[in-house]
Amino acid sequence: PWTADPLGTDTATGGAWQRADPATTTRQAGTVPSGSRALVTGSAAGSSPNSYDVDGRTSIRGPLVQLGATTGSLTFRYYFAHATNASSADYFRAFVEREDGSRTLVRQELGAADDDGPVWSTISVSMARWAGEKVRIVFEAADVSTGSTIEAAVDDVRITRP
Numbered sequence: 706p707w708t709a710d711p712l713g714t715d716t717a718t719g720g721a722w723q724r725a726d727p728a729t730t731t732r733q734a735g736t737v738p739s740g741s742r743a744l745v746t747g748s749a750a751g752s753s754p755n756s757y758d759v760d761g762r763t764s765i766r767g768p769l770v771q772l773g774a775t776t777g778s779l780t781f782r783y784y785f786a787h788a789t790n791a792s793s794a795d796y797f798r799a800f801v802e803r804e805d806g807s808r809t810l811v812r813q814e815l816g817a818a819d820d821d822g823p824v825w826s827t828i829s830v831s832m833a834r835w836a837g838e839k840v841r842i843v844f845e846a847a848d849v850s851t852g853s854t855i856e857a858a859v860d861d862v863r864i865t866r867p
Contacts, residue, residue, distance in 0.1 A: 710765075
């Protein structure tokens with residue numbers, strides 16, 4: 706199972722990660738590639754796009770996975786949507802976390818002062834450097850500058866075999 710705020714250090718006062726179907730808004734896709742229930746920040750629509758968006762930093766961590774001696778890739782689909790009030794201090798991040806808690810950043814998208822809608826993208830990262838280890842996948846989203854409209858979602862998280 707996925708665990709929100711696994712280290713107890715999240716600061717989000719709104720828009721924490723949850724497993725749900727996102728409502729349709731200008732910052733949420735309303736559908737998920739797998740058909741149902743993605744990892745989303747603040748799935749409800751509310752009265753405006755920033756009603757349930759991320760405010761602070763929110764994280765979610767997957768279960769510990771034993772990788773084989775040879776392994777394929779980590780693949781996932783995601784979006785990081787924001788309004789023109791976002792800045793480069795706001796972000797979406799994906800990490801591979803070793804069993805000892807050390808993390809390697811494998812994907813980062815920063816906010817910017819432009820209108821970025823919820824468009825799903827596919828990411829693929831070689832897992833060869835972690836072959837034979839136990840790892841977790843961690844996602845973070847943050848609105849840490851002045852109040853920005855920030856939403857993120859992740860779906861179809863997989864570690865493939867070669």
